[in-house]
Amino acid sequence: MQGQPSALVLDGNERSALATVRALGKRGFRVVVGTSRRQCIAGVSRYCNATFRYPSPDDNPEGFIRSVAHALSLNPVDYVLPMTDSTVPLVLGAGKVLGNTVPFGPEAAFSTLSHKGEVLRLARDAGVSVPQSREMEPAVGIEEVNDAVSAVGGFPVVLKPCCSRIWSGKRFLSGKVKVVASREELEAVLGSDPVFRYGSFLVQDVIQGYGAGLFVLFDGGTGTAWFSHRRIRERPPAGGVSTLSESTSLNEPLQKAAEKILKQTGWQGPAMIEFKIAPDGVPYLMEINARFWGSLQLAIDSGIDFPYLSCNMGRRRDDDVSAQGRYKVGVRNRWFLGDLDHLYLTFRGNRKLVQKFRTLASFVLAVSDRSSRNEVFRLEDIKPGIIELLQYFRRNETTELSALHQSLEHH
Numbered sequence: 001m002q003g004q005p006s007a008l009v010l011d012g013n014e015r016s017a018l019a020t021v022r023a024l025g026k027r028g029f030r031v032v033v034g035t036s037r038r039q040c041i042a043g044v045s046r047y048c049n050a051t052f053r054y055p056s057p058d059d060n061p062e063g064f065i066r067s068v069a070h071a072l073s074l075n076p077v078d079y080v081l082p083m084t085d086s087t088v089p090l091v092l093g094a095g096k097v098l099g100n101t102v103p104f105g106p107e108a109a110f111s112t113l114s115h116k117g118e119v120l121r122l123a124r125d126a127g128v129s130v131p132q133s134r135e136m137e138p139a140v141g142i143e144e145v146n147d148a149v150s151a152v153g154g155f156p157v158v159l160k161p162c163c164s165r166i167w168s169g170k171r172f173l174s175g176k177v178k179v180v181a182s183r184e185e186l187e188a189v190l191g192s193d194p195v196f197r198y199g200s201f202l203v204q205d206v207i208q209g210y211g212a213g214l215f216v217l218f219d220g221g222t223g224t225a226w227f228s229h230r231r232i233r234e235r236p237p238a239g240g241v242s243t244l245s246e247s248t249s250l251n252e253p254l255q256k257a258a259e260k261i262l263k264q265t266g267w268q269g270p271a272m273i274e275f276k277i278a279p280d281g282v283p284y285l286m287e288i289n290a291r292f293w294g295s296l297q298l299a300i301d302s303g304i305d306f307p308y309l310s311c312n313m314g315r316r317r318d319d320d321v322s323a324q325g326r327y328k329v330g331v332r333n334r335w336f337l338g339d340l341d342h343l344y345l346t347f348r349g350n351r352k353l354v355q356k357f358r359t360l361a362s363f364v365l366a367v368s369d370r371s372s373r374n375e376v377f378r379l380e381d382i383k384p385g386i387i388e389l390l391q392y393f394r395r396n397e398t399t400e401l402s403a404l405h406q407s408l409e410h411h
Contacts, residue, residue, distance in 0.1 A: 012040035104269020166199035303327035
């Protein structure tokens with residue numbers, strides 16, 4: 001690599017993309033951002049040098065690859081960094097077209113790690129606890145699904161698509177996790193959500209507890225950089241994306257288990273291993289994301305610069321502190337707008353009044369917590385926070401108008 005290093009960061013409206021742009025920009029990289037949106041948070045960062053727009057990878061995967069290949073022909077870079085389950089497999093699958101510029105893979109390993117049923121089987125073989133689960137074929141009958149519910153302990157259960165992207169014959173659908181508490185809810189979800197008609201899915205026991213993430217850069221069959229956090233609050237509140245998280249000490253047994261699973265697949269690059277820690281302290285492996293993750297900024301703030309390390313696998317200096325795996329424990333990061341949604345969903349949900357006001361008090365206290373950094377809104381790079389806020393208001397305004405139109409139609 002000669003001269004100034006450069007990178008193309010895709011999925012520019014993802015928080016992981018913004019964290020990557022900031023991290024690489026501070027390291028002196030020339031950073032180009034790609035997005036399917038008219039405007040994105042990473043594209044307005046002070047550390048972004050140029051942007052371009054491509055077709056939706058879900059609606060037009062071929063057009064997406066052609067657009068990225070054209071952008072690279074005009075503006076070559078050293079690394080291409082896709083951020084989501086939509087773009088990672090497309091970019092890995094188009095290696096001959098895009099060139100050897102993606103610092104992770106291979107495609108077959110990504111495919112294995114992206115299938116939640118396969119991951120559970122690998123985890124069991126590694127001696128790691130997993131939720132009771134039954135894998136269902138697409139469009140399976142309601143009675144067979146109901147039998148699976150009984151087999152995992154009864155309602156409530158989690159309906160989890162085995163893959164986060166499901167091909168419908170026309171476009172890729174996003175596979176969202178559903179929690180159902182009765183047969184009526186089960187029938188409604190299976191009847192209304194096309195994801196369960198086109199893709200296999202898991203019927204899974206609900207594990208109570210808090211979410212914990214183990215993050216690693218895997219290189220040459222071993223983890224070369226590790227990081228761990230716990231989820232203090234999530235969106236939705238029952239479990240999802242972290243909105244307030246804190247760096248924690250590494251759990252050596254979990255490290256060994258994660259290393260064994262990743263080594264079996266031959267994966268190279270960043271990965272997030274998601275656990276749910278039950279009240280009795282038992283960690284249950286939930287899934288593995290073979291890509292960068294939403295709370296990437298927390299790892300960077302704590303001292304592990306995963307984007308930079310990923311771009312420099314095999315070329316890190318011995319004195320690179322991040323490569324030695326040292327990071328600060330107790331660092332907190334807050335995604336403010338996600339946390340605001342957490343508060344709203346808590347008050348809207350069927351929860352006890354005391355729980356709602358505890359959440360409100362915790363939300364207010366977090367605002368004044370100087371030890372917690374805001375993930376998107378930062379004074380030294382303020383534009384992404386402004387754009388995210390504008391997008392938030394536009395999204396909520398659209399949602400309210402849609403609800404109003406539906407209400408008027410019913411009347």
